[in-house]
Amino acid sequence: MDTLDLELLRTLAAIDAQGSFAAAAVHLGRTQSAITHQMQRLEAQIGHALFEKQGRGKRLTAHGTRLLGYARQMLAIHDEALRHLRHRPVAGMVRIGAPHDVADTLLPQVLRDIAARFPGMRIDVHVGRSPFLMESLRNAELDMAISNREDPQCEGFALRASPTVWLCGAGYVHDAARPVPLIVADGPSVFRRLACEALDAAGIAWTPRHLCTSLAGIRAALRAGLGVTARGVEQLDAGLRVLGAGDGMPPLPDLAYRLCVRRGVASRSTRQVFESLRARGG
Template sequence: MKTLDLELLRSLVAIDEQDSFAGAAVQLGKTQSAVTQQMQRLEDQIGHALFEKQGRSKRLTPHGQKLLEYARHLLAINDDALRSLQQGSLEGVLRIGAPHDVADNLLPTLLAQVARVSPLLQLDIHVGRSPFLMESLKRGEIDMSISNRNDPGLDGVVLRTSPTVWLCSANYVHDRSKPVPLILVEGPSVYHRLAREALDAAGIAWSPNYTASSLIGIKAALRAGLGVTARGIETAGPELRVLGENDGLPRLPDLDYYLFIRRNVINPVTRKVFDMLKANLGLIRSAADPVSPAGRAGSMPGD
């Protein structure tokens, strides 16, 4: 049985990330011809073509796509092993925060990665609203936080881009002839702002029917059929349904979820864990990168 060359796999991943052989060459510090030769060697190893021409560029074949998935896993295991052996197991306490709406889907992936690489590290988990978590991060009360609000004063990477949707009870009957009965959260909220701006821009009347201090209260009001709210798709569940343009409601912009740490963090454990998560999860888009696609929310107060 042949053994795959990890350096060749790393070049394959770089080509996919940079969307070109030339970009991969720059990232890897190689010439474009060297990267091309590497891919030829990799094709010889697996006995299949990895790329096919599409106009003036190349795209991955089905075999190339399949190998790319394996490459990411193999490189993650390799990098984890080297990092663990070279740095040793991290010890101490890492305080990490997450908003309620992604605490049960985004946060577990991060926790599992940290526990796998640094089993001796104690994790102190804080779940709350995004603006308050960000203030805690800046005050040094937590070391790292997931948030749906961008902050140029912090170091961050994009974890995921998530659709924002209109939610209501599964049994709720939407009446277009009446003002939209909004269920809102108290205080600063990106969803509150997105809902109001979208409705106002579309010339749709609305009324603040219910206000809650937390996501639990929002969900209770939704299940009771008290109105409609704008939330991330993660909030949707079996007792709720999504309203859309067919129901007369405007499209809402997508939201980025970020992982942040303080820029001048003192604790070396925090920086090592942050860098490890970026590498293992393939997080390449920085929070500082410009965001211009239509339909995505910009920097604003988060929920």
């Protein structure tokens, strides 16, 4: 029983896709005479002419058009079979960190994507403050981290941009004539820096009313009506409200949250997970 040669069928499909024997030869890295010889062999297998002259070029005959349809189906099944049979499931563990600010919003989607695409991968989740997470990433204590910080030792891609707003308690009474009582994180904080820079640029007096070691402490101080903070809009809930231009507060920039890995030293499994998420757009 005769068997169709898949290589010849792939050349037939390339001729149709590229528009000519010459273009198919370039695409496949062969000479035009080799392409012609392949089609002669395929015609011999079929027992019918596959091409007929059309001006200076050639076009498919009725038999050629019919065979092209079969060729595309056969090649698609062949290529799909190879992809599935050669695929090696990614297994192991990926350690991912995320800041408190997006642990309830952005992190779950990333975890869902990893679990759906890599069911054999175990996920170890760390939630903490962004500067410390990035330090852990640089020290190889984490494989990936969601962060609103840029780091020359790491590469990453944007997951989402988040508006930064001025937050206060629902019952807080703002007095624009007095220095703004800031509630800020103790230690390095991008939100603390943005708040101070925005107030200084606008010539608005402020005072560090309360320093907190965690986001939970900041939210508690806000609900108690102790002052104002700059934070991502994700933190807004029924117990908080936003201060804006009508309250005399200056605008704040958006922050981009990125998924990061160590530059050039990520493990094979981490790299596959990272590239898969990057190709999807996060």
